[in-house]
Amino acid sequence: MSSDGNSLKNDIAIKLEGVCKYFQIYEKPHHRLMQGLFRGKKQFYKEFKALEDISLEIKKGETVGIIGRNGAGKSTLLQIICGTMSPTFGTVNINGRIAALLELGSGFNPEFTGRENVFMNGAILGLTKAEIEDRFDKIAAFAEIGDFIDQPVKTYSSGMYVRLAFAVIAHVDADILIIDEALSVGDAFFTQKCMRFLRTFMKHGTLLFVSHDNSAITNLCERAVWLDTGKVRIAADAKTVCEKYFEGLYAAQQNVQNNPSLSSMNTEMKLKKDSSQEFVDGRLAFINSTQYRNDIKLFQFDPDAESFGAGGVEITDISLCNESGEKLSWVVGGEVASLLVTAKAKENLGSLIVGFFVKDRLGQTIFGDNTYFTKALSVTTDDQFFTKFIFRFPLLPVGDYSISVAMADGTHTDHIQHVWIHDAIIFKSEASSIVHGLLGIPMLDIQLNNINKK
Numbered sequence: 001m002s003s004d005g006n007s008l009k010n011d012i013a014i015k016l017e018g019v020c021k022y023f024q025i026y027e028k029p030h031h032r033l034m035q036g037l038f039r040g041k042k043q044f045y046k047e048f049k050a051l052e053d054i055s056l057e058i059k060k061g062e063t064v065g066i067i068g069r070n071g072a073g074k075s076t077l078l079q080i081i082c083g084t085m086s087p088t089f090g091t092v093n094i095n096g097r098i099a100a101l102l103e104l105g106s107g108f109n110p111e112f113t114g115r116e117n118v119f120m121n122g123a124i125l126g127l128t129k130a131e132i133e134d135r136f137d138k139i140a141a142f143a144e145i146g147d148f149i150d151q152p153v154k155t156y157s158s159g160m161y162v163r164l165a166f167a168v169i170a171h172v173d174a175d176i177l178i179i180d181e182a183l184s185v186g187d188a189f190f191t192q193k194c195m196r197f198l199r200t201f202m203k204h205g206t207l208l209f210v211s212h213d214n215s216a217i218t219n220l221c222e223r224a225v226w227l228d229t230g231k232v233r234i235a236a237d238a239k240t241v242c243e244k245y246f247e248g249l250y251a252a253q254q255n256v257q258n259n260p261s262l263s264s265m266n267t268e269m270k271l272k273k274d275s276s277q278e279f280v281d282g283r284l285a286f287i288n289s290t291q292y293r294n295d296i297k298l299f300q301f302d303p304d305a306e307s308f309g310a311g312g313v314e315i316t317d318i319s320l321c322n323e324s325g326e327k328l329s330w331v332v333g334g335e336v337a338s339l340l341v342t343a344k345a346k347e348n349l350g351s352l353i354v355g356f357f358v359k360d361r362l363g364q365t366i367f368g369d370n371t372y373f374t375k376a377l378s379v380t381t382d383d384q385f386f387t388k389f390i391f392r393f394p395l396l397p398v399g400d401y402s403i404s405v406a407m408a409d410g411t412h413t414d415h416i417q418h419v420w421i422h423d424a425i426i427f428k429s430e431a432s433s434i435v436h437g438l439l440g441i442p443m444l445d446i447q448l449n450n451i452n453k454k
């Protein structure tokens with residue numbers, strides 16, 4: 001293994017070639033001793049292959065997500081990249097200063113105070129004592145753990161531990177950051193602070209982000225790697241990898257649920273229609289008369305869009321329509337539209353749920369809904385049926401969006417996914433008054449007054 005980066009091209013931050021990690025598993029403690037005595041002439045352990053033949057190249061400035069189920073080998077891979085574990089075979093090349101926020105418990109000495117750990121960690125990461133002294137107040141302020149900074153780390157809560165660990169890695173001028181999900185231990189404000197730091201860091205640094213959470217990966221990362229039982233299952237753009245990972249999870253779940261107990265909802269609830277209580281932004285008419293009108297161009301349903309599912313239903317058409325039921329090729333944000341999904345049953349299904357998700361360019365779900373709390377539908381083979389979601393189209397920032405549609409049989413928590421079409425309809429917001437946030441919500445009133453003048 002080499003970690004000096006000398007053999008790397010200048011634009012490469014991390015390069016792994018044929019990395020394998022095998023652990024020796026001893027069934028009984030004395031087998032370990034016997035192994036030493038026999039000096040390899042006889043094998044007393046089983047070999048467990050935690051990582052097999054991992055080759056990856058991460059460019060400087062890239063943000064790459066690592067996703068995978070428990071035990072997939074994520075932590076092992078990260079420890080090998082950080083240099084805290086060596087691979088059984090293969091080479092690791094790192095170009096730059098690397099700092100990591102790995103699982104709780106790693107990195108700090110529990111007997112030392114927070115202050116002592118900051119100095120120790122800073123030194124390990126290559127800072128001089130004077131440099132750490134210079135930054136210490138900033139680190140303590142970022143961590144916000146008050147007087148605990150002078151208490152031994154073993155007295156810290158897991159939240160305090162993560163605060164200090166993050167504060168350190170945020171102030172060591174790392175070129176490469178490795179962040180495990182540990183972030184979720186902090187409270188919402190601290191998480192936001194960390195995210196702000198990370199988003200700034202991502203503008204120049206290389207980030208490796210590990211999570212079980214699809215949306216965090218698609219939101220943060222350009223590329224992603226799905227690790228599955230120690231092997232790279234797929235490495236591609238984050239959206240594709242997360243979709244495949246999600247499909248894989250569903251497939252695994254459905255194998256377990258070969259005879260699910262379906263508790264169907266028998267009640268049909270009518271959606272309350274009370275137009276006098278509808279939320280409409282008072283400025284909409286004005287905005288619609290300017291170049292900021294939220295013109296949204298709709299593309300037609302792509303029947304060949306990527307899909308997966310058990311196949312008990314077939315979606316025949318998906319369209320966005322106006323209030324009279326005519327198919328739309330344009331819609332204006334703030335107007336009422338309906339998403340119409342027509343389908344055909346391929347088998348008898350007792351309790352159908354139909355849902356949709358609107359996702360932004362990064363694959364992040366912005367909004368969506370389903371029929372579960374409205375109506376349970378049972379169908380028999382060859383039945384044709386439709387679902388209509390009528391809603392006021394939100395105001396969307398300029399950009400590309402997609403609608404995914406899914407049909408399942410069962411309940412919210414216990415169901416078989418029969419069809420899931422990724423990106424069934426693509427649409428493009430061409431102009432918008434919304435610049436900040438994921439979507440605009442209607443303002444009932446906005447007031448701006450000088451209180452000294454009546």
Ligand SMILES: Nc1ncnc2c1ncn2[C@@H]1O[C@H](COP(=O)(O)OP(=O)(O)OP(=O)(O)O)[C@@H](O)[C@H]1O
Pocket residue numbers: 023024025048050068069070071072073074075076077
């Ligand atoms: N020191 C070790 N000795 C033996 N087996 C180990 C050791 N460390 C990890 N493993 C095994 O290697 C596999 C990969 O573990 P790893 O912790 O890397 O997975 P992970 O993807 O990070 O999981 P999680 O999401 O649960 O943290 C697991 O089956 C684990 O039991």
